[in-house]
Amino acid sequence: xxxxxxxxxxxxxxLLTLEELTQRLxxxxxxxxxxxxxxxxxxxxxxxxxxxxxxxHVARLxxxxxxxxxxxxxxxxxxxxxxxxxGATPEDIALHRTMLAPWxxxxxxxxxxxxxxxxxxxxxxxxDLATLAALGISARTKKGRFEVSLTQLSVGLGLLDLGxxxxxxxxxxxxxxxxxxxxxxxxxxxxRTMVWPAYKEAGASAETIREVVERLKPLSIASLVAAYExxxxxxRRERIAARTNRP
Numbered sequence: 743x744x745x746x747x748x749x750x751x752x753x754x755x756x757l758l759t760l761e762e763l764t765q766r767l768x769x770x771x772x773x774x775x776x777x778x779x780x781x782x783x784x785x786x787x788x789x790x791x792x793x794x795x796x797x798x799h800v801a802r803l804x805x806x807x808x809x810x811x812x813x814x815x816x817x818x819x820x821x822x823x824x825x826x827x828x829g830a831t832p833e834d835i836a837l838h839r840t841m842l843a844p845w846x847x848x849x850x851x852x853x854x855x856x857x858x859x860x861x862x863x864x865x866x867x868x869x870d871l872a873t874l875a876a877l878g879i880s881a882r883t884k885k886g887r888f889e890v891s892l893t894q895l896s897v898g899l900g901l902l903d904l905g906x907x908x909x910x911x912x913x914x915x916x917x918x919x920x921x922x923x924x925x926x927x928x929x930x931x932x933x934r935t936m937v938w939p940a941y942k943e944a945g946a947s948a949e950t951i952r953e954v955v956e957r958l959k960p961l962s963i964a965s966l967v968a969a970y971e972x973x974x975x976x977x978r979r980e981r982i983a984a985r986t987n988r989p
Contacts, residue, residue, distance in 0.1 A: 757787065757794035767803055774803065780816070782806055782823055801832035808839050833948030840952045841930075853888050862899050869908045874898050876911035929962070 764771055777783050783802045786793030802823065809819045826835065858880065859866045866874075871888075874880040879898040880888045901911075933955075941951050 756797055758796075758800070759792070759794060760786070763795045763799065763803075766800060767807065769803065769807070777803065777806060780820065782820065797832040798835070801835035805835055805839055808842050812842060831948065837948050837952055837955070840955050841933075850889050850891055852883065853890050855886075855888065858888050858890060861895060862902065866902075870902050873902060873906060873908045873911045876908065876915040877901070878915065925966070 783799050786795055877898050879894045880890045
């Protein structure tokens with residue numbers, strides 16, 4: 743990684759001092775130096791006795807921040823960054839941040855238990871809270887409050903009113919998580935081996951590829967919903983036909 747920094751020296755106007763870098767990223771000097779010693783970012787570019795940081799440093803440190811925000815451990819971050827080609831530009835690295843961004847915006851708000859119960863119109867039990875959590879509608883914060891999805895809350899409360907079993911909610915969450923992860927891995931591999939190389943070979947800019955990703959997000963979600971609905975309809979028809987054809 744150090745060789746890349748020596749071979750491709752940025753213009754002076756693009757370089758930042760350590761103080762400027764900390765202000766740009768809202769990151770402490772200690773953390774920047776720690777990530778440097780861990781090899782997550784190259785050492786600073788030396789000019790005389792001073793060290794400077796380039797757009798490559800900025801892009802990599804921003805990616806580290808995003809990975810931390812998504813719950814990656816230090817070991818996982820090291821593996822993720824190690825997989826990025828040495829010749830990757832700051833724009834290429836920024837594209838990884840685009841891939842990490844949520845694929846569907848959701849409006850969440852922090853509530854107390856009393857506020858959440860007020861929305862439900864009754865005191866919520868531990869089972870109720872477990873059901874909402876399993877459905878991905880609420881999550882307890884470290885402060886004992888709840889991060890609540892406003893777009894899904896009314897649906898979740900409606901299921902609670904209908905006595906939806908907590909065990910079923912938990913089991914459903916496990917099914918969604920297992921198949922969702924498998925689907926995500928397969929689609930990511932498809933993008934990595936077919937989409938990204940095709941655009942790079944055609945000379946497309948990182949900005950163009952980023953736009954492709956952004957446009958794919960809503961389409962992918964809509965396609966998944968359509969495929970799920972179609973599969974459910976087909977499964978229901980097959981079960982009805984099987985019951986009808988019984989002797």
